[in-house]
Structures are given as structure tokens and as C-alpha cells.
Amino acid sequence: MSTTAIPVLKLENVKKRFGSFSAINGISETFMPGELICAIGPNGAGKSTLLNMICGTLPVSEGRILFADKVINGLAPEKIAALGIARKFQVPSVFESLSVAENLMLAGGSAMHDGKLEALIDKVHLRAERNVRGADLPHGRKQWLEIGMALAMKPKVLLLDEPTAGLSVDETRDTARFLRQLRGQVTVIVIEHDMAFVRELDARTIVLHHGAVIASGSFEDIESNETVRDVYLGRH
Template sequence: MTPADIPVLALDGVCRNFGALRAVKDVTESFQPGELNCIIGPNGAGKSTLLDLICGTLPVTSGSIAFGEEAIHGLPGDRIARLGIARKFQVPTVFESLSVLENLQVAAAPAASATELERILGTTHLLDDREVEASALPHGKKQWLEIGMALAMQPRVLLLDEPTAGLSVDETRDTAQFLSELRGSVTVIVIEHDMAFVRDLAARTLVLHLGEVIASGDFADIETNDLVRDVYLGRK
């Protein structure tokens, strides 16, 4: 897939309230085709909620989300998924009673070739575990499996909620490596807490605080931003 096949994902004045709590406030951002983006911010900043709004798990309270020409807010989640927007949840969500390979088969199109699935098993270091029931996988491998499932959908936009949570240092480095490889072919939005990981990615970074985007730009610039250091990164 080349960036030309991927529409721009644009959020305009997106808000989401839970009762009196304003979880996401007036977020206006656009994500360019094939671009790698990170979202950082303290707990409760509204990061996961923002992904929920994009992939249709939650409806927006107000504002609009467009994927190219098409307005996608208000569409059911399965419809949004079929447009090519894939999601990895914060808590690894795989089909526990199915084997690793079956999980990928469910995620992939019915016409997906065996070699394609084989390639994804390789990318996600799961070649030896293909017959293992997903419930028996250790946490790290579940994370990888869910990323593999997202890849099997051949997505145009990949939303990853804390892909490195619970991973070892080596696995985290592998994740950064393979996300970098996706650059240019898939629009990726990653939520992360691991600052070393975000620094490695050197991606465009958004900082969310109390539901608002308080800064965005290169991570190097973000790191030296006074406001961001006050609310999130802390001062050295």
C-alpha cells in the first residue's frame, strides 16, 4: 500500500463527555497518510477514549471525524474497520479459545494466502506458537498476536494502544523497529507511556492533558516544551 491509497484521517472539534466529565475536549488534528504518530499524556488524559472515538467503539458527543471524503463518526465499528482502520486495545484482546493461527485467520480476509499469514507470524515472532491456544500465551505474546491480527487486516490506519506494556526491553526495541518499518505504508497512531520508546520512534507526537491537545510536533521539541514538562514529563 502506498500513501496515495490512504486518505487523510482528520478530526475536527471532537468532544466526548461521560456525564459531567469531559474526557476529550475539542480535538482538531489531522493524520497524514503513512505518517507515524505518538500520543502521550498522563493517565486519564483521554488517550484511549480518543482511539475509541476514531474506531467507533464510542460515539462522539460533538465534532466530526473524516477519513478522506467520508465522515466516519457515527458509523458502526465494524463499518469503520472495513474501511481499513484497525485497532489494538490497551488490554490485549485476542480470541482466547482459538489458536494463534486461527486468530490471524479470523482477522484476515477470507482470501488471505497462507504465505501472507506465515509472513505475519514471522514479523510477530509467533512462528513456533501457531498451534497454541491464545489463552495459553504469555502477556507479551498476546500483545504481539493482537498486533499481528491488526496487520492481517491489511489496514490503512493502525491504532495501537500501549503496544509495549508488559514487554521486555528487547521486545520493546523490536516493536519500535517494526513500527518504523511501517512508516510510509500505513498511518499509525500509537499511545505510549514508555518515553524511551517514543524517543526511539522519533515520530510526530501529540500530548494530551485533561482531554485537550496541549502540544504537538517532533518529539525532540515536545521534550523541551515547558508546559509538557510541567504536566507530564517532569523536570530533570
Template sequence: MNAILLQADGIGMRFDGFQALAEVDYDVKENSVACIIGPNGAGKSTFLNIITGTLAPTAGSVRFAGHAIAGLPPHRIARLGIARKFQIPSVFPTMTVEENIDVALWGGRATESAAEMLEMIGLSTRRQTLAGDLAHGEKQWLEIGMAIATGPKLLLLDEPTAGMTPEETRATADLVHRLSSRCAIVAVEHDINFVRALDADTLVLHQGRFFRRAPFAEIEADDAVRDVYLGRR
């Protein structure tokens, strides 16, 4: 059984009297895949911001790989092994795909070569293409590859399939599962087709609180979740 890598207990976040998160408990195991879903304003981004150090929680604790990290600056948390990919791709457009990976590998913990990393993310044939000339989905995969090249223990994906075609969405779910052999991956996503394709442990946040957590098949069949978020078919 995989050990617990991240443990958040009783996380709360208050902004000028507004309770954005309240008493959220969450854990992530090594080499696991998970999703966090919920309506707009449910607290998903706030929770990621706390894990990565952008925000310090007003209540609760977070431990990662044996370290208390709540309130630490983002660079120290990153050095411990947490990487985050944001919704909008951030690549070096005037550099080749391979050069982008080389930049990420420099100073990171990954031991693979750029060629091996490109094979892993399915961009080997695009290695000499300028990153700015890639299709939208390919840019997303490149940035995921750049995050993996740093050698994280935990990768956080913020809406990784935004703007993707259905085919790219399915390919991204396959990529996430392949990469879970290297690190734990948690995706925050609105695209239920991606969450369904990922078919992973799913946490539902609602109004800043823990609402449900179960395999996605159970989440999708849960009447209460469908009422507050998924909608009824």
C-alpha cells in the same frame, strides 16, 4: 507527500456536564507513525473511542478516507479500514499462532499468506505454538499481526507495550516502523521509553485539550510538557 487519511476537527465530548475533550484538531497522514500521550484523564482513550465509533462526539467532525465517520457504528468504521488493538492481548489461546493469523486473514483485505504475516511480525518459529503459551510480548505482537491481517488503512494501538521488557519494547517500536509501509499507525502510550524509541510525531493532550504536537525530541525538550506530564530530570 502522503495524503491526509484521518481528519478530526473541533472534537468535543461531554459527559453529564464534564468536558472530556474540547476543540481537539488532529490529522493522520497515510503510512505515517504517530503517538498520543498525556496524563491520566487527558482524553486519550476518549479520543480513540470517538475515532472507532464507540462514542459519538458531542461537537466536531471526523473524516476518514473521504468518509464522514463521527457517530457511525464501530463495525462500519472497521469496514472502512480502521483497526484497533487494545492494551490487554485478546488472542485465541487454544489455537496455534498460525491458526490465529488464519482467522484474522479470513474475510480481511490483506493478500499475504499466514506464513508471510508471521515473518513480518517475527513469529515464524512460533507458528505451531499455542497462542496461550506465548510470552506476554509475543502475544502483543501476535495481536498486532492479527490486526494487520485484516488489511486496515489505519491501526490504532492502545498501550501496546504495557507489561513488556525493555527489549520487547524496543522490538515493538521496530515492528511499528516496519508495518508503517502497510498502513498508518497511531499509538496511545504511557511508556515514554517506547515513545522515545518510536521517535515519531507526538500529540500531547492535557485536560481534554490539544496541548502540543511536534516530533518527540521537541516534545521531550519542551518545558511546558515536562511540567504537565513528563516530569523534570
């Protein structure tokens, strides 16, 4: 992780209301350059809503979201993406008729010259699948390809919505190892339900419940937190 004291992303008392219902209830969090963070919590806790506000697909009802020192809430999603915030959704979305290399080249645009392309292929561990069409990739490799497509845009913040959905145990473990290798290169915020993956990720973990952060710390701290065990993890 970078040693700079300047956060890459900061939430200041962020709230989201849908009519009379409060989905996010005053979240304040700071994310540093190169940090790896995992957000967990029960269904309806507000995890996806929070990501949607960060990337601009949902407006903020109250509070501020700052990217570096720039307030970004209120900006269009494409402007937020252009500043350096990329998002990967739960279901992979790749160009199935194109190869892995072609997908990455398309995502990276004119800046994706040969050297950068080959380095990115290695970074996302798809060297053996370099010339395989997106349609022919196993589900787990499609997830990695889409993460690679997001990385091709050189984001400072990468938002991942359940990157292990539909993966096998081995693919889940490999994905955690892959994401750990991104630590220090890009700030990664992951939403996840798979506790084995969260444990393997070994990252700062934020627990949401009813739209509020009820705990934040290492997974070991979270796992032993009495409140978290009561509302989410269970007692066994």
C-alpha cells in the same frame, strides 16, 4: 510515508462531553497515510476517549471525524472497522487454543491464503512461534500476535492502546522496532506511557492535557517543551 496530500484520518474540532464534564475540548489533527504517531499525556488527558471516538465506541459530542473524505462519527463500530480502522486494546485478546498461524488465518478470513499468511507471520516476527498455541506465547509475543490479527484485516489505520503494557525492557525495544517497520504501510496511532518506548519509536508525538492538544512534533521537540515538562514529563 506516502507523498499524497490527502489525509487518511482527520479530526475537526472534535469534542466529547460526559454531562457537564468536557473530556475532549476541540481537537483538530490530521493523520497522513503510512504515518506513525504516538499520543501521550497524563492519566485522564483524554487519550483513550479519543481512540474510542475514532473507532465508534463513543459518540462524538461535537465536531467531525473524517476517514479519507467520509464523515464516520455516528457510524456503528463494525461499519467503521469495515471501512479500514482496526484497534488493538491494552490487554491481548487472542484465541488461546489456536496456534499463531490459525489466529492469523481466522482474523484474515477467506483472503488469507498461504502466501499472505506466511508474509504476515514474518512481518510480525513470529516465524519461530508459527505453530505455538496462543495460550503458550509469552506476553510480548501475544501483543505482537494481536497486532498481526489486526493487520490481517488490511486496515488503513491501526489504533494501539498501550502496546507495551506488561512487557520487559527488551520486548519494549523490540516492539518499537517492529512498529517503526510498519511506517509507510499503514497509519499507526499509538497511546503510550512508557517514555523510553516513545523515544525509541521516533515518531510524531502528540501531547494531550485536559482533553486538548498542548504540543505536537518530534519527540525531541516534545521532550524539551517547557509546558509538556511542567504538566507531564517533569523536570528531571
